[in-house]
Amino acid sequence: MPAGFTIQELESWNERILVLVEKFGLDPYPQEFEICDHEQMLGYMVYSGMPSHYPHWSYGKNFEKLKTLYDYGVSGLPYEMVINSNPSIAYLMRDNSLLLQVLTIAHVYGHNDFFKNNFTFKSTRAQYTIETFKAHANRIRHYMEDPSIGLEKVEPILDAAHALSVQCRRNLAIRKPSQEEDVERRLSESAPAHDPFHSIHRRQDYVAPDLNRVPLYPEEDLLLFIRDHNPLFSDWEKDILTIVHEEAQYFIPQMETKIMNEGWASFWHKRILDTLELPQGMQLEFVVRHNQVLSPARGSINPYHLGMKVWEDIERRWDKPAVDEKRDTGVKAKTGREKVFEVREVERDASFLRRYLTEELIRELNLFEYQSRGGDQVVARVADDDNWRAIKETLIKNVGTGTIPVIKIEDADYNKNRVLFLRHYHDGRDLQLEYAEKTLRYLHLLWSREVVLETEINGKQSLLCFADDKLTIKPVH
Amino acid sequence: MSTVFRSYDSASSQRSDRCAGDRQRHREKVHEAIRQNIADIISEESIIGKDRDRIIKVPIRGVKEYRFVYGDNAPGVGQGGPDTQPGQVIGKGEQGGDGQQAGDRPGVDYYETDVALDELIDMMFEDLELPYLERKHLRQMEVEQLYKRKGYRKKGIRIRLDKRRTAVSRVKRKKAVQRADAFALRPQRFPFHRDDLVYRHTVTQVRRESNAIVVCIMDTSGSMDTMKKYLARSFFFLLYRFVCTKYQNVEIVFVAHHTEAAEVTEDEFFHKGEAGGTFISSGYRKALEIIEQRYHPSLWNVYVFHCSDGDNFESDNAAALQAAKDLAGVSNLFGYGEVKPLGSGYYGSSMIQFFSQLAADNFQTVQIQRKEDIWPAFKGFLSRERTRDDAA
Structure with a gap:
């Protein structure tokens, strides 16, 4: 190993760090570290650290971009890459100095502890992460290699699914009610409220709820809804939508806790390294590196x-x-x-x-x-x-x-014509129209009929209707 | 709790370029996107007249990943210094920092990819799909003949007998006989048999060389302004490039004419302004003369293209028609392009109508009004050529 450290050294530092981790009360999953070079690191970054992942050109694009930025020195590589799994896997770049490795190890335990204990990650089933991603990859590769399906059919579905994947439920700690529960809720909502003075009041008219409406309540999981309600889909298409949806859901908690998670890991790596009594040279390097990572970014966060x-x-x-x-x-x-x-x-x-x-x-x-x-x-x-x-x-x-617009499916049979009607829950921020148009095209491809999105453009309620390969914008009357 | 460290394995790192397939697919998509935008790229002045190895920046659309994102009126928060004041401009359009997160903001179209001019030309002509043009219009010369060994045969002439292989096959046959019959071991004569003989086989290879000459004739009279010249030049460029892909040896001749014609250099051809009236026939006569002297049609595939604004002197029309007929007779393809930019004011007659009297079937006319017309016109020009080929 040409780098300035040996595995034995790392192990002994790791032992000392683990003692502190325990002392401070952190409670991580078992941890695995893998030493890699910068090319491998780029590869892991592109696939969010997953050892196996299904292929798609967008990852190739991302790789080229990262590599260009790295080669031209615009941005460095992160010191650490850690994935939420049990055991947790983290990658250490071999070209980094010993201090950076120690810093990274301490930082990784912070993330690992966060993954294990924060409520948002409860739904990610960390013990199956690696296997799940591998199974997904195998299934999609299988479809791509199937002569009756092939890349040219799989890719458009993947493109479309990727465009819509983050349009899903955000708080996974809230259980999704089943169809029966929704029906029940609808019925109890339409029942007249209890009236303690019913003997002197006129009885309220009972309005039967429309239980045939699909969906009963606005639906946030776009891909799942389309999967279950487009009768033209074959099994492999449904499977691809499921896979893309599940992967997106796996990453939602990481999006939801970016600031907490990074802050938490930095908070603890600082504490651990301060307690470790580093030799002087390493201590100085630590101060420099720590300040680099933790410096405020002017103009952004x-x-x-x-x-x-x-x-x-x-x-x-x-x-x-x-x-x-x-x-x-x-x-x-x-x-x-x-x-x-x-x-x-x-x-x-x-x-x-x-x-x-x-x-x-x-x-x-x-x-x-x-x-x-x-x-x-x-x-x-x-x-x-x-x-x-x-x-x-x-x-x-x-x-x-919060950076993802809230868009829900409200009606799958709009105008009694199997048109998909969606609503953007406008909060003062307009949609970017070019992107909305292209994304609606994908939605149209998956739904295979007209799709309509209600949103607000420059203060006016408008309908974006995508049909016959083009977008028309109509005002809402 | 046990922690596992897995050490670095350089062999596995070399093997595991796991992203290669996805990068390849991405590159394919980029190429597709370029091909779709070729018409736009052509109309960019920058590519014409550049060196072959020149790298061009090509803007690409269509490889973005679209999602629902917020537009311009979404505010953001950043960290400033104590001196940050309302009204201060902190950046243009794109935000720094948190742009990497999925579904965040529209990304910058960082795509401006570098493509070698050659590669671009290949991509352009890939679209044209003109399989027969080459075969029919190639006037080829057999320049070299050589013999090449290609396998072995049981029959042949004496001089090609391969003694070594013949001996080997005899030994083989002997062994086989011995195995079949153990008593045949007795020492006895085991002569060559006709079946043992092996001859070298040779094939004749002919290398063909094809020559083409592109004669560019341009009207440089006073009425041809910069815009018209630019349009003409773009068309010549495409034609030249296209012919280059089909022939091994391509030469190009520039003829500029007003009332008189002269052979000029490339630089003069495109840049030198002339003035005066127009005798189209003078240009054609000059071209005929050059072809006759230096590029005889029996050895050269001749492509002639003439660009003008169609503003010819009436008195010259009859002569021009006759000269055009002669030119059509010696060339593979003779094209006349009339450059009339929109808004240039319509004056003078159109030679296209006049040339419709010319009945040669390898004569084509196109009209170019704007930059955007160049590529469609060029495609149309060649595809008509193909239809005619198919009919023939």
Whole structure:
């Protein structure tokens, strides 16, 4: 091994780190580390770290892009890549120095602990991750090699499914009600409310609910709904939609907790390395590297930096609250350590920021809101007395799945014509029309009939109707 | 809790270029996208008249991954310094930082791929699908004959007898006989048999060489302005490139004419302004003269193309028609392109109508009005050629 370390060295550092991990109360899955070179690292990055994954050109595109950026020195490679599985797998780049390996190992345990304990990851079935992705890959390869199907049929379905894959349920901790439960809910909703004065009131008319409507309640899982309701699909097509949907759902928790997760891992790698008593040379390198990773990104948000700031703030406020902060922490105050462990279990980015990003922190970080005006990004608000709340709201809208428009299927038989009707739940942000058009084309391909999306464009309710290979925009009357 | 470290294995790293297939497929898609946009690329001035090895930047559409994303009016949050003030401009269009997340913002179209001009030309002509053009119009010369060994035969002439193989096959036969009959071991004569003989087989290979000459004739009279010249030039460029893909040895001759014609260099042809009136016949006569002297049709495939704005002197029309007939007689393909940019003001007559009297079946006329017309016109020009071939 040409690198400046041996496996034995890594193992001994790892043992010392593990002692601290246990002492601090972190509770990770068993961990596996794989040493790889930078080409392999690029390969893993493209497939989100998965040892096996089905093929699709978009991964090739991503590879080229990353490689170009890396070759031209625009961006470096991440020090660590870790996947949410049990045992967890992480990759270490062999060209990195020993200190970076130690830093990465400590950082990885932070992620690993987060994967195991945060509520959003409960639905990801970590013990089957690797096998599931492998099975998916095998199935899709099988379809591609099947002479009666082949790449030329599989690829358009994959393209279309990828375009819609993140249009799925966001909070997987809430169980999806079954069809029967939906029917029941609909019936009980339409039953007249209990009236304690029924003897003197006129009896309300009972309006029978329309139980034939499909779906009964607006449906967020676009791919699954299409899979179950397009009668023209054959089994392999349904299977592809299922696979793409499941993979998207697997990654939703990671999107939902990006800031928390990175902050948490950085918070702990710092603590671990500070406690490790590194030799002086390594200590200096640690300070440099740590500051590189944790430096605030001017003009945007560095999730490592923001996350770690909030975590440190929580710990401080619960350990040594300033006088005016006492009321926030409650009477039977927990220690800072207890509090952060509780928070890492029950929050995700949106709720984490809403509850724990304080006005002081917003000011300290100099957060600002920008808006695009005539092609330029212009600062619209800075963190002053009037605006910090608005900035916080905007930030919360832009983390996790907040960046994905909420679009739900409302009717699969719109105008009694098997037209698929969807609604965009507009929250002040318009859809990008070119992208919407192309995505509707994919939706149309999967649904194999006209699709209609209701949304707001420049303040006007509009219908985007995609049929006969073209998009028409109609105002809503 | 046990932690596993798996050490680096350089062999497996070399083997495991797992992304190769996906990269390949992506590249195919990029090429497809380029081919679809060829008409646009052609109308970009930059590619014409460049070196063969020149790398061109080609903008590509159609390899983006579309999703539902928010548009321009979605605000974002960034981290600034204490000096950040409302109204400050922090960037253009694209946001930095959090752009990698799926479903985030429309990505930048980073696609401007580098393609070698040659590769691009190949892609362009791939679309044309003109399988017969080559065969019918190739006036070939057999330049070289050579003999090449190709396998062995049981029959042949004495001089090609392969003694070594013949001996080997005799030994083989002997062994076989011995195995079949153990008593045949007695020492006795075991002569060559007719079946043992092996002859070398040779084939004759003919290398054909094909020559083509492209004669570009352009009207450089006062009425041909820069735009018209540019359109003409684009057409010549395509024709030249196309002929290059079909013949091994292609030469190009430039003839510029107003009332008189002269053979000029490429540079002069495209850039030198002339003035004066137009005698189309002068250009044709000059071309005929050059072909007669240097590129005789028995040895050369002749392609003649003439670009003009159709503004010929009335008195010359009859002479021009006669000259055109003669030219059509000596060339494989003779084309006349009339360049009339839109809005250039319509004056003068169209020679296209006049040339319709010319009954030669290898004569073609096209009309080009805008940059975008060039590629369709060129395609049409060649496909008519093909239809005629098929009919013949």
